[in-house]
Amino acid sequence: MPNTNEQIVYSRAIALQLRQQGFEIIRIEKNPFNPKYDCYVFRRSPWFDLALSSIITERQSKEE
Numbered sequence: 742m743p744n745t746n747e748q749i750v751y752s753r754a755i756a757l758q759l760r761q762q763g764f765e766i767i768r769i770e771k772n773p774f775n776p777k778y779d780c781y782v783f784r785r786s787p788w789f790d791l792a793l794s795s796i797i798t799e800r801q802s803k804e805e
Contacts, residue, residue, distance in 0.1 A: 745785070746784060747767070747782050747783065747785060748782070748783050748785045748789065748793065749781070749782055750782075750783060750793075751772060751778075751781075753778075753779070753781070755793070756781035756783075758796050759792060759793065762792050764783055764784075764789055765783070766781045766782065768782045769782070
């Protein structure tokens with residue numbers, strides 16, 4: 742059963758942005774979909790969810 746208190750981030754760039762906003766990586770794991778890359782596990786909170794949503798929205802608007 743997945744831990745709903747944790748969020749896996751597959752993008753190193755997004756993980757870095759979250760770190761710059763003060764969120765700590767609680768562990769780094771091998772990416773199960775592409776093992777030559779890492780994924781980053783963060784502890785979820787309402788503030789984390791808001792920051793992640795904001796980063797994703799910002800990145801999507803830049804792609805358009």
